[in-house]
Amino acid sequence: MTPLHPDTDSPTAGPLLTTPSALRARLAARLTDAARSWLDRALDEAAAHPGTHGPISVWELRLAEAGRRCGPEHADAARVLILHAARADTEAVTRVYRQGTGPERRAVLHALPHLVPGPDALPLVEDALRANDTGLVAAAVGPYAARHLDAHQWRHAVLKCLFTGVPVTAVADLARRARGDAELARMLGDYAAERTAAGRPVPEDLYRVLALTEAGSPPPPPGAADPHGKES
Amino acid sequence: MRIFDPHIHMTSRTTDDYEAMYAAGVRAVVEPSFWLGQPRTSPATFFDYFDSLLGWEPFRAAQYGIAHHCALALNPKEANDPRCRPVLDELPRYLVKDQVVAVGEIGYDSMTPAEDTALAAQLQLAADHDLPALVHTPHRDKAAGLRRTLDVVRESTLPPERVLVDHLNETTVKEAKDSGCWLGFSVYPDTKMDEERMVAILRAYGPEQVLVNSAADWGRSDPLKTRGVGDLMLAEGFTEDEVERVLWHNPVAFYGLSGRLNLDVGGTDATHEGNSILRGGA
Numbered sequence: 001m002t003p004l005h006p007d008t009d010s011p012t013a014g015p016l017l018t019t020p021s022a023l024r025a026r027l028a029a030r031l032t033d034a035a036r037s038w039l040d041r042a043l044d045e046a047a048a049h050p051g052t053h054g055p056i057s058v059w060e061l062r063l064a065e066a067g068r069r070c071g072p073e074h075a076d077a078a079r080v081l082i083l084h085a086a087r088a089d090t091e092a093v094t095r096v097y098r099q100g101t102g103p104e105r106r107a108v109l110h111a112l113p114h115l116v117p118g119p120d121a122l123p124l125v126e127d128a129l130r131a132n133d134t135g136l137v138a139a140a141v142g143p144y145a146a147r148h149l150d151a152h153q154w155r156h157a158v159l160k161c162l163f164t165g166v167p168v169t170a171v172a173d174l175a176r177r178a179r180g181d182a183e184l185a186r187m188l189g190d191y192a193a194e195r196t197a198a199g200r201p202v203p204e205d206l207y208r209v210l211a212l213t214e215a216g217s218p219p220p221p222p223g224a225a226d227p228h229g230k231e232s
Numbered sequence: 233m234r235i236f237d238p239h240i241h242m243t244s245r246t247t248d249d250y251e252a253m254y255a256a257g258v259r260a261v262v263e264p265s266f267w268l269g270q271p272r273t274s275p276a277t278f279f280d281y282f283d284s285l286l287g288w289e290p291f292r293a294a295q296y297g298i299a300h301h302c303a304l305a306l307n308p309k310e311a312n313d314p315r316c317r318p319v320l321d322e323l324p325r326y327l328v329k330d331q332v333v334a335v336g337e338i339g340y341d342s343m344t345p346a347e348d349t350a351l352a353a354q355l356q357l358a359a360d361h362d363l364p365a366l367v368h369t370p371h372r373d374k375a376a377g378l379r380r381t382l383d384v385v386r387e388s389t390l391p392p393e394r395v396l397v398d399h400l401n402e403t404t405v406k407e408a409k410d411s412g413c414w415l416g417f418s419v420y421p422d423t424k425m426d427e428e429r430m431v432a433i434l435r436a437y438g439p440e441q442v443l444v445n446s447a448a449d450w451g452r453s454d455p456l457k458t459r460g461v462g463d464l465m466l467a468e469g470f471t472e473d474e475v476e477r478v479l480w481h482n483p484v485a486f487y488g489l490s491g492r493l494n495l496d497v498g499g500t501d502a503t504h505e506g507n508s509i510l511r512g513g514a
Contacts, residue, residue, distance in 0.1 A: 056325050067330035068492045075330075101286040101329050133291040 020084045020114060027070075027077045035070045039078055042066075046085035052092065059086040060096055067103060079107030083115060090120040097124045102133055109139035119148040129157050137161065138170040146173035155184045158209060159191065168205045178212035185213040233257040234476060235458050238483040239264055239337075239366065239398060239416065239445035242289055242300065243281075249448070249455045250296035256459040260495055262487055263289060264303040264337040264366050267310055269450050275318045278306070282326050290331060299495045301487065303336035303366045311350035312342070320353055327361040333490040334358070336366025337398065340377045343370065348384070355388035355395075364394040364489045366416075369404060371423075378404045382411045396443060396486055401425060405433055409441075414486050418447035419457035427457070427464045434465065439478045443486060 018026070024043075028036050046059035063082050067075040083093065093115060097108040109128055112121050121144070128140035141157050149157060154177060161168050168174060178184060188210045192202045235258045242250070242263050253261075263285055265278075272278060285302040293300035304326050306319040326332065335358035340347050351367075358365040367385065370377035378397070385395050397408045398416030401424070408415055417433065418424045425433075430444060448455040462475045487493050 056328075061328055064328040065330065068494070072330075072494055072496070099325060101283075101331060102288070102291055103330070105287070131288075133288060135291065 020081060023077055024081055027074060027081070031070060031074060035074070038069045039081070042069075042078075042082055043085040046082050050086040050088070052095075057086075063096060063104060063107075064101075066107075072103070075103055076107050076110055079104065080111040080114065083108065083111040088115055090116050093121055094124060097127075102135060106135050106139040109136070109144070110142060112144035113142065113147070116144070122148050125149065126153065129153070129160060132164070134164050134166050137164055138166045141166075141171045143172040146171075146177060151181075151183070155181070155187055158184065159187055162188075162191065162203050162206050162209070165203075168209055174209065175212050178209055180215040181213050182215075185210060188213070233459065233462050233479065234259055235462065235479045236260040236262075236483040237445055237448075237455070237458050238262050238396075238443045238487065239418065239447050240455060241266060241447070241449035242293060243284065244268075244450035245448060245455060247292070247296070250293065250298060253455050254296050254298060256456050257462075258298060258455075258458065259497075260299040260301075260483070261293065262301050262303060262333060262366075262483070264334070265305055266307045266337055266449070271313065272310060273313070273315050275316060275322065278316065278319045279322065286326075286329055286331055294497050297497055299497050301331050301333040301493065303334035304332055305335050305338045305354050306350055307337060308339050308341040308347045308350060308368075308370075312344055312346045317346075317350075320350065323354070323357055324361070327357060327363060330492055330494075332363065333487040333492050334364045334366045334396075335361070336396075337368045338365060339368040339381055339398075340370045343373070343377060343380060351381070351384050352388065355385065355390045358394070359389045362491065364396065364486060365390060366396050366398060367413075368398045369400065371399070374399075374401070375403050375407075378407060382407070382413070385411070385413065394489055398443075398445070399424060399447070402429065402433065405437060409437060414441045414443060414482075416443045416445060418445050419461055420447065421452055421454055421457075427460045430461050431464050431468050431470075434470070434474075434478065435468075439470075439474050439482070441482065441486075442478055443482050444478055 031039060042062035046062065049058055051057065059082055063079055066078040066082065070078045086092070088096070093108050093112065097105050100108060105128065108124065112124070125140045125145050128136040131137060137160060141161060145154065145157060158168065158171060161171060188206055192206055195202045235256065237258055240261050240263060242261060265282065265285060282304055285304065290300040304323065306316065306323070310316045327335065335354050338351050338354045340351065355365055367381055369381060381397065385392060392412035396414040396416050399418050400408050400415055405415065417430055419427060419430055424447070434442060444458055444461050446453060446455050446457040458479060462479050465475045466472070484493065
C-alpha cells in the first residue's frame with residue numbers, strides 16, 4: 001500500500017515524514033524573507049540557550065509566537081524545529097504541552113519522536129487522546145503512539161479516530177499494528193453494528209481498518225511498514 | 233452582512249448559538265476573560281479557563297466557520313480576592329500566545345484599591361506585550377467609574393488609541409470619545425444598550441472608532457444583537473459601508489493593533505489537516 005498522511009497536500013507536509021534538517025530546508029523555501037530570518041534567529045537562540053531559564057525561556061517565547069511570525073500553516077513545522085533545536089527533554093516538552101495553546105500542543109505531539117526516545121512522554125499522548133479537539137487527536141496517533149501505546153490504548157485511539165472523523169491515514173504504522181488484531185476487529189464490528197442499528201452510515205475508514213486486521217492480509221511492502229520512521 | 237463580535241463569552245454559549253451566529257453573518261469573535269458567575273478561589277482554575285480560551289473554544293468556533301481570538305486578564309471583581317491575585321504573576325506567559333489579541337477585560341467593579349492596582353498593572357502588561365486593552369466600565373456608578381478609568385489610562389504608558397472602553401451609554405459616550413479611546417457598546421435584551429438607542433448614538437457621534445458587541449454570556453443576553461443593530465442601522469438610513477465599518481472594520485482595526493489577528497478560519501486547528509471531514513466529525 002502507499003503510505004498516506006493527512007498532511008500530504010499541505011505546504012509543509014508532515015513534520016514527521018522527514019528529518020529536522022530536511023524539514024527546515026523545505027520550510028525555509030516556503031517562508032517569506034521576514035519569516036525565514038525570524039526562524040533562523042529563533043533556531044540559533046534555541047540551540048545556544050536550551051533548557052530552562054527564568055520564568056520562561058527564550059525558545060519557549062519563540063514557540064508561542066511561531067504562528068504569527070511564520071503564518072499558521074507553517075507553525076507546526078516551525079515549532080517542531082524550535083523544540084528540536086532546544087533539545088527539549090521529557091520535562092520540557094511536558095511543560096510546554098501543559099502550558100500550550102491547541103496548536104502548540106499539536107506541535108509538541110508531532111515533535112515527540114524527534115525528542116523522546118522512550119515512553120516517558122506517553123502521558124501527553126494520553127491527554128491528547130482524551131481531548132475532543134480533532135487536531136490534537138490526529139497529532140496524538142503519530143509514530144510516537146505507534147511505538148509506545150499499549151494494545152488497549154492503541155485500539156481505543158483508532159476507534160476514537162473513527163468516532164471523531166479523523167482520517168485513519170493519520171494513524172502511524174496502522175497496517176503493521178492492526179494486522180492480526182482480533183480484538184480490534186471485534187471492536188470495529190461492534191461499532192459497525194451499532195451504527196447500522198441506529199440507521200447511520202458506517203464510516204468508510206472502518207472497513208479499511210477492518211481489512212487490515214485480517215491475519216492473512218499481506219504485509220506492507222518494504223519502506224511502507226513504518227512510513228513515519230525516518231525521523232531522527 | 234459581515235459581523236465581528238468584539239466582546240462575547242462563548243464559553244457560556246451552545247453550539248446552537250454558533251450556528252445562529254454564523255447564519256446571521258458573524259465570522260469572527262473576541263472572547264474576553266471574565267468571571268463565571270460562581271467566584272473562583274484559586275489561580276489554577278483561571279489557568280484552566282485561559283487554556284480553554286486558547287484551545288477548546290477556538291476549535292469549537294472554527295467548526296462553525298467563526299474565527300475566535302481572546303483577551304486575557306484577571307477581572308476586576310476577582311482581583312479583590314487575595315486568593316486569585318497570583319494570576320497577575322502568570323499572565324505574562326499567556327500574553328505571548330498567538331490568539332491573544334488584547335489584555336482584558338480589565339477595569340473597575342466596585343472601585344477598590346485592589347482594583348486600582350490590578351488595572352494599572354494590567355495596562356502596563358498590555359504595553360509590555362504590544363497589546364491593546366479592553367477596559368470595561370463598571371455597571372454601578374458608571375459615570376464616576378469612567379472618569380476614574382480614564383485617569384488611570386492617562387497615567388499609564390498605554391496610549392488611548394490602544395484602549396477600548398466598553399459598556400458605554402448615553403451618559404458616558406462623550407467623555408469617552410473626548411479621551412481618544414475606542415468606544416464599545418454592549419447591546420442587551422434588558423440592560424446596557426438596546427438597538428434603537430445604539431442607532432441614535434451612532435447618529436449623534438458617528439461610526440468612527442465605535443464597536444458594537446453582544447457581550448453575551450451566562451446571563452440574559454443575545455448573541456444576535458450585533459445583527460439587530462446592523463439591520464436597524466440599514467432601516468434607519470445608514471449605508472452598507474457604514475454598517476460594515478461598525479460591525480467589521482472597526483473591530484478588525486482595533487484588535488489588529490495586536491498584530492496577531494488571523495481571520496482565516498482555514499488556518500486554525502479544525503481544518504489543519506486540510507480535510508473537511510474533520511470539521512463536522514467531532
